[in-house]
Amino acid sequence: MSIFRKETSKLIGVSLLSGDTLHFAILKILNGGSIQFLARKDFQVMKLTAAERKHEMHLLLAETNTKNIEFRHLVMRDRAFTKQFQFPSRNMVEIRQMLRLRLPREIPSAIDEIVYHFHQVKSESKIANIQTTVLLFGVSKDAVNHEYDILRSFGIMPNHIILTTVALSGYLRKTHDATHHLPALLLFGDRGKGEAVLFDAQGIQMSRTFSFDLTDLAHSTDQSVRPILDALDQGGDERSYSMYLAGELYKTEADWLVTRHTIHTLPQAELNPLPMDFLFMAGAETPDEECDEFNLLPEDVKGRIYTANVQKSWAALRASLVSCAVAILLVSVFFSLRTLLGVSYLNRQISILNPDVKEVKDISRKVKFLNRLRLDKIRPIDVFVRIHEQAGSEIQLNELDYNSEDKSIRLKGISISQSAIDRYVKELGGIAWFSKAELQYSESSRDAKDLQFQFAVRASLKSFD
Amino acid sequence: MDKRMSNIISFFSLRKSLMLIIIVLGLTLLNTKWLSSLNFSLDQRSREFSESQLLLESKSEFEGREKELEAFSAFTKAEKNDSKWADVIPGLVADHRLILRQIRPGGEQRKGQFIQEELMVQVDGSIQSFLGFLHALTALEKPIYVSRYVVTARSVGTGFISAEMNIVYLNIKK
Numbered sequence: 001m002s003i004f005r006k007e008t009s010k011l012i013g014v015s016l017l018s019g020d021t022l023h024f025a026i027l028k029i030l031n032g033g034s035i036q037f038l039a040r041k042d043f044q045v046m047k048l049t050a051a052e053r054k055h056e057m058h059l060l061l062a063e064t065n066t067k068n069i070e071f072r073h074l075v076m077r078d079r080a081f082t083k084q085f086q087f088p089s090r091n092m093v094e095i096r097q098m099l100r101l102r103l104p105r106e107i108p109s110a111i112d113e114i115v116y117h118f119h120q121v122k123s124e125s126k127i128a129n130i131q132t133t134v135l136l137f138g139v140s141k142d143a144v145n146h147e148y149d150i151l152r153s154f155g156i157m158p159n160h161i162i163l164t165t166v167a168l169s170g171y172l173r174k175t176h177d178a179t180h181h182l183p184a185l186l187l188f189g190d191r192g193k194g195e196a197v198l199f200d201a202q203g204i205q206m207s208r209t210f211s212f213d214l215t216d217l218a219h220s221t222d223q224s225v226r227p228i229l230d231a232l233d234q235g236g237d238e239r240s241y242s243m244y245l246a247g248e249l250y251k252t253e254a255d256w257l258v259t260r261h262t263i264h265t266l267p268q269a270e271l272n273p274l275p276m277d278f279l280f281m282a283g284a285e286t287p288d289e290e291c292d293e294f295n296l297l298p299e300d301v302k303g304r305i306y307t308a309n310v311q312k313s314w315a316a317l318r319a320s321l322v323s324c325a326v327a328i329l330l331v332s333v334f335f336s337l338r339t340l341l342g343v344s345y346l347n348r349q350i351s352i353l354n355p356d357v358k359e360v361k362d363i364s365r366k367v368k369f370l371n372r373l374r375l376d377k378i379r380p381i382d383v384f385v386r387i388h389e390q391a392g393s394e395i396q397l398n399e400l401d402y403n404s405e406d407k408s409i410r411l412k413g414i415s416i417s418q419s420a421i422d423r424y425v426k427e428l429g430g431i432a433w434f435s436k437a438e439l440q441y442s443e444s445s446r447d448a449k450d451l452q453f454q455f456a457v458r459a460s461l462k463s464f465d
Numbered sequence: 466m467d468k469r470m471s472n473i474i475s476f477f478s479l480r481k482s483l484m485l486i487i488i489v490l491g492l493t494l495l496n497t498k499w500l501s502s503l504n505f506s507l508d509q510r511s512r513e514f515s516e517s518q519l520l521l522e523s524k525s526e527f528e529g530r531e532k533e534l535e536a537f538s539a540f541t542k543a544e545k546n547d548s549k550w551a552d553v554i555p556g557l558v559a560d561h562r563l564i565l566r567q568i569r570p571g572g573e574q575r576k577g578q579f580i581q582e583e584l585m586v587q588v589d590g591s592i593q594s595f596l597g598f599l600h601a602l603t604a605l606e607k608p609i610y611v612s613r614y615v616v617t618a619r620s621v622g623t624g625f626i627s628a629e630m631n632i633v634y635l636n637i638k639k
Contacts, residue, residue, distance in 0.1 A: 315474040318482035325489040332496045339503040346510040350517060356524070357517045363527045364520070365578065366534055369608075372579075373635055376610035381599040384616070388592075398618040405612060 011038070011064075013156065014283040016074040016164075016276070017147050018191075020046045022154065023276050024057075026064050027284040035281055038064045043154070050153050057154040073151060073158035074283045077165045077195045078209045080137040086203075087132050092120070095132055103136070114138040119166045133203035137163045162286050164188075164279060165207045169199040171282035172244060183241040184264075185232070187225060189249040190275035194221075196228050198241060206232065217252050226256060247275030375464055376404060383433050383461075387411060390427045394420035407461040409434070414452050418442060421455045434459045539606060550607060550634050551584050561598040563590035571631060582634040583612070589619070589627050608635040 010029045015022060022043040028036045039060050048056065061069070083106060087095045099118065118136045144161075151158060172186050183200035189212060198206040208228050213220035232241070243261040245252060257263075273281065380402055387409070391397055397413040415421050421442050428437035437459035444453050551570065558565045571583030588595070595616065602609055613631040 311474050314479075315477045318477040318479065319473065322477065322482055322485045322489065325486050325493070329489050329493045329496065332493050332500065336496055336500045336503060339500060339507055343503060343507050343510055346507070346514050350510065350514055353514075353517045353521060357520055360520045360524050360527070363524075363534070367527060369579070369635075373608050373610065376612065376633070376635070377603045380611040380614060381596065381603055384596065384599065384614075396618075400616040401614075402611075403613045 011069045012284040013069045013071045014074060014280045015071065015151060015156065015158065016076070016279060016283075017045075017150060018076070020044060022150060023280075024060070024154075025277070025280040026061070026069060027280060029284060035284060037277070037280075040277070040280075045150055053153050054155045057156065070160075071151075071156050071158045072160045072162055072283050072286070073147065074167060074279060075137070075139055075147075075161055075163050076193075077163060077207060078193060079143055080139045080163055082135055082137045082163070082165065082204075082207055084133060084135050084203060087134070088130060090130055090132055092132075095120075095134060099134065099136070115141045115144050117161055117163075119163065135163070135166060135204055137165075160286075162283055164195060164282070165197050165204060167279065167282035167286045168195065168246070169197045169204055170287065171285045172246075173199070174285055184244060185229075185241045186244045186246060187249050188246045188275070188278070190247045190279070194225070194247075194249065196225065198232065212249075214248055217249070218255065221249070221252060222256050229260075246278055371464075379404065379433060379461075383409065383431075386431050386433070387428070390424060390431070392420075392424075395424050404461065407463060409437075409459040409461065410456065411459075412454070412456045414454050416450060416452055418444075418453050421453055425457055428457060428459055431459075433461060435462045436460050550582075550609065551632075553605075554584060554586060554632060557598060557601050558586070558588055561590070561594045561601065563588040563594050563598055566627075580636040581612075582636060584632045584634075586630045586632055587628070588630070590625070592624050592626055595626060595628055602632070609633065610635070 009031065011026060012029065013024065013026050015024045017023075022045050024043065025040040026038040028038050030036070041056075041060050043053065043056060045053070085099065085102065085106075087098050089095055089098070103116070116136055116138045118134045120132060120134050168186055168188055172184065183198055183205060186195075186197045186199075188195050188197070192211055192214060194210045194212055196206070196208045196210065197204060210224040210228060211220075212224055243257075243263050245263060252258075383402055384400070387400060388397065391413070394417055395413050395415050397411055399410075399412040401408075401410040403409070415424070421439065425437055425439045428434060431437075437457060440456040440458050442453050442455040444451055446452070551568075555565055555568065565586070565588055567585070567587035569585050571585050574581045574583065588598070599611065602611060610633055611630050612633045614628055616626050616628045619625045619627050
């Protein structure tokens with residue numbers, strides 16, 4: 001029925017900062033337990049700009065064509081100090097509370113520059129004995145912030161921060177059936193820095209760091225590792241724990257070590273992974289654990305920090321308001337300057353056109369003057385002639401008032417026929433100088449012989465302006 | 466808290482922040498007023514620019530009007546010697562066998578870019594004489610024209626009229 005079983009896998013991105021180098025790998029953990037490297041790269045942090053960092057990481061993630069990656073960040077053992085606790089509970093909320101109560105007494109020298117994290121390293125579930133072992137490790141706040149800042153600049157944010165000690169012991173316990181050989185001591189070395197982890201079924205019993213010289217491994221480990229082992233051996237049988245070597249110490253043939261202890265081989269011996277890859281695999285294999293940050297400061301210091309935080313928030317708010325106001329001012333000034341540039345550009349263009357424009361305006365003025373003069377010279381006489389022409393024999397005009405200022409013509413006359421008057425008014429309307437002509441009045445009067453009609457007409461001159 | 470943060474907090478104290486905001490908002494307000502005046506100026510300038518362009522485009526319309534412009538320069542030259550232009554009128558009236566009843570100056574009047582000098586003239590005579598007089602005025606190479614006339618028949622049908630005229634001298638120079 002295995003063909004119906006869904007193949008599940010988990011993708012984990014593991015990072016570790018060592019000096020100015022960010023080591024990063026994407027690993028795939030299949031449900032069978034096997035682990036596979038999908039991508040692996042070392043970034044020279046200081047040589048990359050912020051944009052390049054994001055771009056490089058994006059390319060690396062795009063190479064693997066994967067989404068939903070869980071990010072974990074490893075913290076080197078030499079950057080932290082550790083302390084282990086046992087609590088009679090499996091409830092992590094209770095454990096967290098108990099830890100908060102115990103920490104100030106357990107670590108009296110706690111200072112505000114340290115951030116505390118913890119790992120659950122062992123949980124025993126027995127009816128009578130419910131115990132959870134947690135390993136607390138403290139890291140300098142500056143160091144954590146620095147590492148967070150670097151990771152953020154690469155566009156990644158870790159879900160967990162894991163101490164290498166926890167990762168190594170957990171990995172060894174999981175990949176090698178070490179339960180028959182517990183307690184076990186793992187010696188791991190990478191680029192001259194080493195870590196010794198002693199662990200048993202209860203959790204991590206001891207964790208120390210040491211340094212060594214790769215070119216003179218036998219002599220340097222004799223000097224640095226031997227005192228650690230001597231200290232361990234003081235309490236009892238020197239062969240009471242199993243010995244595992246990993247990383248650069250994997251193939252050490254130091255006489256003092258191999259003759260004194262039985263060295264157990266690791267399952268990855270055939271693969272012979274690089275020390276950093278070993279750490280990556282250990283980081284990827286570490287189970288998800290409850291983790292929290294602890295602040296161990298006294299209440300008055302906390303109060304001061306709270307006040308400082310409040311002050312900081314208000315200062316940030318005020319700074320934001322001032323920045324917004326400045327931004328509005330800058331935008332406004334930008335628009336003003338743009339408009340000013342536009343005005344000055346138009347001024348320049350106008351000043352370039354100005355001589356020609358002046359010339360054209362002058363010509364236009366002269367032409368306008370001539371046109372007006374021509375009109376004013378010709379119109380009075382032409383109007384006079386046309387009005388008399390249209391009158392014919394039936395209309396006798398006795399008054400004609402021409403006024404170019406009012407643009408009006410008034411005329412009075414007599415006729416023996418009303419129809420002749422009407423026709424005359426109609427014909428006046430057809431004269432091109434007039435916009436309209438209308439009869440104002442027409443009244444009959446009888447003289448000695450005949451019936452006569454007196455009339456008045458008003459016409460409007462067309463405007464030629 | 467690091468030193469930089471404490472510097473920032475002390476810099477953005479309530480009093481300083483308020484002062485800064487007030488100053489910045491005041492500057493923004495001033496700038497807004499400046500911007501609105503600039504916009505107004507920009508509108509004017511762009512209108513002026515487009516008018517200038519239109520004028521230049523219409524320049525071709527004035528080509529071939531050299532004769533007219535010559536006539537204009539003749540007018541303007543004549544203006545120099547036309548300080549006593551009104552003295553011509555009585556002679557013209559007499560030439561056309563009209564009886565001069567009245568002649569009096571009507572003063573100066575500014576109309577746009579022109580200045581009009583007026584002369585009130587009242588004459589009696591025949592229609593033909595009056596028409597001849599008008600023709601003579603039109604033919605004068607001077608900026609003279611009749612702006613108003615009232616012609617009344619002295620006796621209807623006889624052809625004798627009485628006319629009141631406003632004769633205008635149009636002056637562009639002043």
